[in-house]
Amino acid sequence: MSVERFARKELLNIKGRAASRVTLRRIPGLINLGAGDPDFNHPAFIADAVHKAMMEGHTHYVFGGDPDFKRAIADYYRKYGVEVDGEKQVVLTSGGSQAIFQAFAAILNPGDELIVLNPAYQGYNGPTTYFGAKMVRANMTKDENGLFRPDIGNIEAAVTDRTKALIICNPDNPAGCVYTRKELEAIAELAVEKDFIVLADEIYTEFIWGGRKHETIIDMPGMLERTMVLMSFSKTFAWTGCRAGYIIAGPELAALVGRVPMGICSVPVAFQRAGIEALKRGWDFVKEMRSHYEKRIEYCVKRMNEIPGVRCPRPEGTFYIFPDISELGVPSAKFVEGFFKEEKVRIVPGTQYGSNGEGHIRLALVRPLKDLEEVMNRFERYAKKFK
Ligand SMILES: Cc1ncc(COP(=O)(O)O)c(C=O)c1O
Incomplete structure (x- = not known):
């Protein structure tokens, strides 16, 4: 059958x-x-923290996620110069993959267009198709070092009246570029002008080389209410099997994402407690x-x-x-x-x-x-x- x-x-x-x-x-x-x-x-202290949390009874429903964990995430993200309210602006997800899925679920209707760079992480493809949306590719172009970078002209050319969002990966997998402030400002200006959302996959922020600095688009003018930062503990703490991630967005957008009926919160409660320890002692x-x-x-x-x-x-x-x-x-x-x-x-x-x-x-x-x-x-x- x-x-x-x-x-x-x-x-x-x-x-x-x-x-x-x-x-x-x-x-x-x-x-x-x-x-x-x-x-x-x-490190072993993370596994110990999971065990300790379970023994202390962190094994029950925590609707909306552990507020201490969300606060710890907000404190961490502050290092990029952004004020984040843990309670109102952080949505917990089961890793980066679910952050992508949940962000898409919150905004994509059948027929909507999502601009995806070319090349781009392939994990964006399936969820776009699943929600009946259309992926519109914008080619990256190479810089003088042969590194693929976002091309604002190509992104602009990909915008139509059906464009709902653009997804960027900064630092970029697979291209390896780290977006400059100028590149992000150009994207932010376009997003405001053409009225679309920017999904910023920032799961590699801890792995930046050569004195470069991570810049985030969420704190640029007009972007708080049209940006979702997609994050994961997978690479930061070599935690791929533990499944913890989150979305940071403006309060309205975060509330919208929080309405996606994905269950209670997909990170096991004891792992949320361990996440607090990782953010404290994992550096x-x-x-x-x-x-x-x-x-x-x-x-x-x-x-x-x-x-x-x-x-x-x-x-x-x-x-x-x-x-x-x-x-x-x-x-x-x-x-x-x-x-x-x-x-x-x-x-x-x-x-x-x-x-x-x-x-x-x-x-x-x-x-x-x-x-x-x-x-x-x-x-x-x-x-x-x-x-
Ligand atoms: C750019 C990017 N986003 C998201 C993910 C998914 O992350 P996770 O393993 O936390 O689901 C990956 C995984 O390789 C990735 O490279």
Whole structure:
């Protein structure tokens, strides 16, 4: 029997999971740089905090989420110069994925248009389709260092009278750029002028390199009531399996998101208590992860650029690299498939992030340096076959 006849029709337009987002069975010798799942384990005090909270009876309904946790989040976000009221402006979600889904659920009607950059994180695609909305792509363009950046002209050209929102990722996965204040101001001006919402996926804010600073669009003129910042603990505290995230928005928009009937609050209460501890005491751990990521980026960018036909810009943020392999003259999906088969390394073709990602591949630097040295040796051997 086919269950398709029972399905919500939009669901039938959503493909299954991309290969890079399937947990692989153990393959001897495989090095997986596909999904962005940090290889670090969070410090023991976080697990202890979960246990302690459960033993103290934090195991009951907390409608709307733990106010202490929401306050701690608001205090944290203040470091970007923004005043946030934890009670009125923070909505808790089960990680960044649910923040995306819930934000979309709050604003997208069938036929609405959502502007998505090209390339962009692929996790925006499914929810857009699910809500019957249309994704309108705005190509990023490369700067003098070969890094994809938002192109305000292309974004403006994508606006129509059906545009409901634009989603940006800052720092950007997969492109690696960190938005400048000027870029954000231009987007904010356009959003106010054309009257659309900006969804700002900021889950990589703790991973910014080269002295760059995170700027947020929510505090720009006219943006408080038209911005939703989508956040997650997944990368910040290497917490991908624990599922905690949140949305920060102006009070009216946050109340609207809070009306989405997603249940009580999707972060288990004991994990909310542990989240408070993480925000208090987790920063040495974050600093340590940062120092590893920086070394990995430095090493891999250098190795990539030594390979004929490969150009790899240094990312300004995130722990991904997105090298340009177009000179090798092979479609990126084919390159990635062959690399997996021949060299047992899982990476992601740029086309997974949109058509503009063709000629690129993404590597998540979520393995220790010694594994990355091995990956680069295998990569060099494999890439040389095409040149
Ligand atoms: C840009 C971006 N947004 C959202 C997510 C989803 O985050 P989470 O794992 O917390 O659901 C990811 C995960 O890789 C991501 O890269």
